[in-house]
Amino acid sequence: MRWLRPLIIAASLLAVWQAAVWLSQVPPFILPGPTAVLTTLVTRADVLVEHAWVTGAEILMGLALGTLLGMLTALFMAAIPGATRWLMPVLVASQAIPVFAIAPLLVLWLDYGMASKVAMATLIIYFPVTTSFFDGLRRTEPEWLALAQTMGASRAAAIRHVRIPAALPSLASGLRVATAIAPIGAVVGEWVGSEAGLGYLMLHANARMQTDLMFAALFVLTVGSLTLYFSMNAALRRLIPWQPETLR
Amino acid sequence: MTTDVPVAASGAVPGLVVEAAHLSYDGVTLFQNLTLDLRAGEWTGLLGDSGVGKSTLLRIAAGLDAGLGEYAVHLEDGGAADGRVALMAQRDALLPWLSVLDNACLGSRLRGEPAAALREKASALLQQVGLGDYLEAMPATLSGGMRQRVALVRTLIEDRPIVLLDEPFAALDALNRHRMQDLSAEMLAGRTVLHVTHDPLEALRLCHRILMLEGRPARLREEPVPAGSPPRAADHHDVAERHGALLDRLLNPPA
Numbered sequence: 001m002r003w004l005r006p007l008i009i010a011a012s013l014l015a016v017w018q019a020a021v022w023l024s025q026v027p028p029f030i031l032p033g034p035t036a037v038l039t040t041l042v043t044r045a046d047v048l049v050e051h052a053w054v055t056g057a058e059i060l061m062g063l064a065l066g067t068l069l070g071m072l073t074a075l076f077m078a079a080i081p082g083a084t085r086w087l088m089p090v091l092v093a094s095q096a097i098p099v100f101a102i103a104p105l106l107v108l109w110l111d112y113g114m115a116s117k118v119a120m121a122t123l124i125i126y127f128p129v130t131t132s133f134f135d136g137l138r139r140t141e142p143e144w145l146a147l148a149q150t151m152g153a154s155r156a157a158a159i160r161h162v163r164i165p166a167a168l169p170s171l172a173s174g175l176r177v178a179t180a181i182a183p184i185g186a187v188v189g190e191w192v193g194s195e196a197g198l199g200y201l202m203l204h205a206n207a208r209m210q211t212d213l214m215f216a217a218l219f220v221l222t223v224g225s226l227t228l229y230f231s232m233n234a235a236l237r238r239l240i241p242w243q244p245e246t247l248r
Numbered sequence: 249m250t251t252d253v254p255v256a257a258s259g260a261v262p263g264l265v266v267e268a269a270h271l272s273y274d275g276v277t278l279f280q281n282l283t284l285d286l287r288a289g290e291w292t293g294l295l296g297d298s299g300v301g302k303s304t305l306l307r308i309a310a311g312l313d314a315g316l317g318e319y320a321v322h323l324e325d326g327g328a329a330d331g332r333v334a335l336m337a338q339r340d341a342l343l344p345w346l347s348v349l350d351n352a353c354l355g356s357r358l359r360g361e362p363a364a365a366l367r368e369k370a371s372a373l374l375q376q377v378g379l380g381d382y383l384e385a386m387p388a389t390l391s392g393g394m395r396q397r398v399a400l401v402r403t404l405i406e407d408r409p410i411v412l413l414d415e416p417f418a419a420l421d422a423l424n425r426h427r428m429q430d431l432s433a434e435m436l437a438g439r440t441v442l443h444v445t446h447d448p449l450e451a452l453r454l455c456h457r458i459l460m461l462e463g464r465p466a467r468l469r470e471e472p473v474p475a476g477s478p479p480r481a482a483d484h485h486d487v488a489e490r491h492g493a494l495l496d497r498l499l500n501p502p503a
Contacts, residue, residue: 244388
């Protein structure tokens with residue numbers, strides 16, 4: 001049932017989609033049916049794969065960079081007393097400015113290539129990673145810290161051996177959010193200005209009324225994002241097995 | 249229980265004195281010129297109602313909560329209390345990401361010391377408290393009694409002459425509490441112990457001396473203890489009789 005359920009959901013949605021196309025008789029350039037999209041998916045596979053690599057690389061690099069920067073910022077705030085008061089406003093501002101608004105700027109500064117898209121993905125996940133990790137770092141059980149103190153742990157040792165491991169479940173929540181939204185950053189970047197990637201392909205296809213190709217690109221993007229999310233979820237569960245899960 | 253591993257303190261065991269000149273919390277004066285002295289090698293029970301300041305007194309003895317007020321902690325032998333005090337709390341405070349053995353050796357990990365010799369001793373001690381099959385188990389898979397035994401081993405491994413117990417058995421069921429009391433009395437024998445507890449019976453079973461903390465600002469009052477050396481049997485008539493008197497005192501403190 002565990003494997004059957006998503007298949008049933010997907011099949012039902014596809015059936016509704018196909019039925020809607022048949023019944024409404026809309027022209028294919030407005031709404032192609034799933035069979036048409038599937039055909040395009042196969043015939044244009046080479047193009048789709050080529051662009052998917054670009055977008056995938058942007059997403060993964062953005063995730064890695066954003067996670068690294070976010071974790072370092074959180075650690076810095078936890079290690080240096082008073083740093084929070086200086087950095088928090090900057091952090092909140094980084095989240096308050098819509099990435100969509102500064103996307104053209106990033107393209108201007110970092111050019112049409114991958115760098116501006118990686119920056120976009122990094123920027124969009126930086127805040128959730130930083131705040132979730134920092135929240136975890138500052139909510140350590142007081143008893144664990146009291147114990148560490150009587151055992152003669154230095155501040156650095158207490159952070160390394162107590163605060164950081166204790167904050168990992170919280171960081172994991174941030175990473176899950178980051179994994180889900182990183183593709184948005186990359187694709188928005190591609191829309192603003194690029195020469196490759198699924199976002200670029202979608203715009204390109206849309207402008208030429210190749211709606212079936214656009215749907216196929218969207219499909220590849222969705223499947224890729226889902227795969228990424230569930231891989232991340234599974235990896236985090238394996239890495240943090242002590243965190244009890246009371247919801248199934 | 250056979251004692252395969254020496255559990256007695258390896259160094260000298262001094263007494264400990266806490267002099268709380270003034271300590272207030274949220275504007276309420278908890279202690280004013282209060283002196284708590286723990287006799288060397290003896291088990292001192294600290295009884296009192298909730299909120300009277302028992303845990304605060306224990307925490308300042310442990311060197312925690314610095315800056316809460318004016319107080320001094322010193323050892324009878326003139327040395328500093330730093331690094332000579334071990335803490336065992338009500339909640340076992342096992343780190344959920346470390347195995348039983350790694351939890352028992354937490355101190356060396358935190359101080360960055362080599363752990364090989366310590367791990368051997370910890371394994372032997374865990375064996376001794378009946379956890380030999382659980383060295384690699386994670387804390388979440390253990391029962392409350394087992395977890396508290398790991399915490400006891402962790403305390404012993406630290407080998408500190410002074411041990412502070414903050415209601416360490418309060419979360420256990422009656423049977424396991426009784427077992428843990430006996431085990432702790434045996435294994436911590438010879439050290440200077442401060443045992444904060446709500447339970448008069450527990451104090452009567454385990455302590456050489458019993459102090460009652462009462463009033464605001466709080467005063468310490470020494471209570472008589474039953475004859476014989478701890479751990480005393482719970483059904484000893486002297487223990488049962490004192491139990492009634494102590495409960496009565498706790499329920500009806502002097503105005």
